[in-house]
Amino acid sequence: MARVYQTASMGEAHIRVAFVSDRGQADLLVHRVGSWGLAHGDALWFITRNKQDATVWIYPCSIGMAQVKVCFVDNYGETGWLTSNRHKGRFAL
Numbered sequence: 001m002a003r004v005y006q007t008a009s010m011g012e013a014h015i016r017v018a019f020v021s022d023r024g025q026a027d028l029l030v031h032r033v034g035s036w037g038l039a040h041g042d043a044l045w046f047i048t049r050n051k052q053d054a055t056v057w058i059y060p061c062s063i064g065m066a067q068v069k070v071c072f073v074d075n076y077g078e079t080g081w082l083t084s085n086r087h088k089g090r091f092a093l
Contacts (some may be wrong), residue, residue, distance in 0.1 A: 001039040002091040004047050005054035013059030015087055018066035025063070026071035027083045042091040043079035056091050 007013050020026050030043050039046035048054050063069060068087050073079060081088055 001036065001055065002042055002045045003036060003039055003053055003055045004045045004091065005049070005051050005057045006047065007051075007057045007059055010059045010061070012057060014057045015059075015090060016061045016065055016067045017058045018061055018063040018069045020063065020069050020071050023071050023073075023082075025069055027069045027085050028071075028081050029073045029079050030070050031073055031076055031079045040092070041079075042081065042089065044076065045091070 010016065023029065028043060030045050033039050033044050033046050036046050038044060051057065068085060
């Protein structure tokens with residue numbers, strides 16, 4: 001399940017992420033869920049404020065520095081990877 005913590009320090013992040021609004025630029029389409037139980041795989045994220053609860057720590061950055069470009073979508077059915085990326089499976093540890 002993807003329990004995501006957004007850190008303010010690039011040094012402690014596991015993955016650098018750029019949030020994009022254009023699906024054509026995205027590597028991963030993500031839907032934000034409201035509980036741990038609904039979080040699943042790489043694309044259904046529960047965002048937590050507690051580091052110790054998270055499966056991955058992300059650092060928001062520019063597109064040029066990002067390892068993964070993420071676009072948030074409204075529906076579960078639209079989620080998933082659009083490109084091949086070495087971070088596949090990393091959000092769901």
